[in-house]
Amino acid sequence: MTDLHTTNALRLLQVADDFRAGLSGEFSAVHGISVNEFFLLLHLERSAANRLPRVDLARRMHVSASTITRMAAPMEKVGLVDREVDERDARLVFVVATDAGRAKLSEALSTFSKRAGYLFDDRCDDEELDRFASILRRLIAGTGDTLA
Amino acid sequence: MTDLHTTNALRLLQVADDFRAGLSGEFSAVHGISVNEFFLLLHLERSAANRLPRVDLARRMHVSASTITRMAAPMEKVGLVDREVDERDARLVFVVATDAGRAKLSEALSTFSKRAGYLFDDRCDDEELDRFASILRRLIAGTGDTLA
DNA sequence: GCTATATGCTTGCAGACGCAAGCGAGTCGC
DNA sequence: GCGACTCGCTTGCGTCTGCAAGCATATAGC
Numbered sequence: 001m002t003d004l005h006t007t008n009a010l011r012l013l014q015v016a017d018d019f020r021a022g023l024s025g026e027f028s029a030v031h032g033i034s035v036n037e038f039f040l041l042l043h044l045e046r047s048a049a050n051r052l053p054r055v056d057l058a059r060r061m062h063v064s065a066s067t068i069t070r071m072a073a074p075m076e077k078v079g080l081v082d083r084e085v086d087e088r089d090a091r092l093v094f095v096v097a098t099d100a101g102r103a104k105l106s107e108a109l110s111t112f113s114k115r116a117g118y119l120f121d122d123r124c125d126d127e128e129l130d131r132f133a134s135i136l137r138r139l140i141a142g143t144g145d146t147l148a
Numbered sequence: 149m150t151d152l153h154t155t156n157a158l159r160l161l162q163v164a165d166d167f168r169a170g171l172s173g174e175f176s177a178v179h180g181i182s183v184n185e186f187f188l189l190l191h192l193e194r195s196a197a198n199r200l201p202r203v204d205l206a207r208r209m210h211v212s213a214s215t216i217t218r219m220a221a222p223m224e225k226v227g228l229v230d231r232e233v234d235e236r237d238a239r240l241v242f243v244v245a246t247d248a249g250r251a252k253l254s255e256a257l258s259t260f261s262k263r264a265g266y267l268f269d270d271r272c273d274d275e276e277l278d279r280f281a282s283i284l285r286r287l288i289a290g291t292g293d294t295l296a
Numbered sequence: 297g298c299t300a301t302a303t304g305c306t307t308g309c310a311g312a313c314g315c316a317a318g319c320g321a322g323t324c325g326c
Numbered sequence: 327g328c329g330a331c332t333c334g335c336t337t338g339c340g341t342c343t344g345c346a347a348g349c350a351t352a353t354a355g356c
Contacts, residue, residue: 002261004277009167009264010190011284014295016164018288019157021210036312042158055334062169064314069336071312091321091334113150116157123286128279129152135280136159138271140166147162184342203304212344217306219342239304239351302353313342323332 015119022115031108033080036061038112040071041080041105044097046147051084051096060147068095080104163267170263179256181228184209186260188219189228189253192245194295199232199244208295216243228252 024035031038043060044050052060054068061068072095075081080101086092097105120129172183179186191208192198200208202216209216220243223229228249234240245253268277 002257004281005264005268006257006261008277008281008284009260009267010295011281011288012160013164013168015284015287016161017210020161034312053334062165065335066315066337067313089322089334093335109150109154112157113154116153119157119287120153124283126152128283129156131276131279132283133152133156133159135272135276136156136163139163139267140159147158182342201304213305214307214345215343237304237352241305298356300353300355302351304351305349307348308346310345311343313340315338315340317336317338319334319336321333321335324330326328326330 019115019119023112026111026115027108030111031104033104033108036063037071037075037080038105038108040068040075040095041097041101042109043147044081044095045102045105049096050102051094053086053092053094057095075101167263167267171260174259174263175256178259179252181252181256184211185219185223185228186253186256188216188223188243189245189249190257191295192229192243193250193253197244198250199242201234201240201242205243223249 020035023038027033027035027038033041039061040057043057044052054072055065058065058068072081072083076083078100079098082096082098084094084096086094124132168183171186175181175183175186181189187209188205191205192200202220203213206213206216220229220231224231226248227246230244230246232242232244234242272280
């Protein structure tokens, strides 16, 4: 039908969509956050001092700067993140994870891991898992932001 | 940091997002369609008679029925798809690909394959590609709709 | 045949997002 | 210093999407 590259890309997108759709439901029901909010918190945790400028978050998350502004606002209200202005450069506004934010991330991450387990367990042995991770790592390379 | 299942799932989502973001720009610029419209056409092509009930499309594409309604309308206007009502059951409204729709899909698919080539080429050898495809196929299994 | 229920589709409304414009803050050249 | 440019953030507007309600059609029980 089509070449292997194409088939792999199609399957990749489909698996990712399926997984994300499953996550979305459980996240909003159990943790009260969206998948994007989860990733925002995760990016913060993986960063230097639990904080990132808004423009950095936007680039890492493949969303526009305005989306970060509008995502952060309600999260500040609920106390998941705080707002910090850089002392040197007043243009930079950091999104910083609060203790509550890190706790929420931790809960959500365990849900994430559980579903990741459902996805891979009984479908891959350990060696395949390693190879899979190795390939994915190379496919990410070039974007810069690691996250995993 | 975290177990391999989790790492793989995170990387999977990230690679898929990166790839989809890249596609999105080229699709709208070169072919004048969105990524979702591309997938709609692809699902039709992969189906029995180049046509599917709207509710089926919705399930396969992980979107709501209303989204299909609103996606199909402008595509009918442009002539990419047609509308057919089932003779036996007047509730079923099929979305059917026109010749123009299949041609558009063919163009877009070549763009898709090109980008899939960029993604995998020089990063995986043939054996890895096979293993990758094998794993992804198993990860999809269970949803029913194949697509690839 | 008639009512009750289920199914597929569409529409009103609200939420999330991108783009472009606007504003404040920093930097460079003079 | 001072103007011109750049950069980060926010806001207005249009688009896309999901959810819930409504409508039309089909099916089951009587």
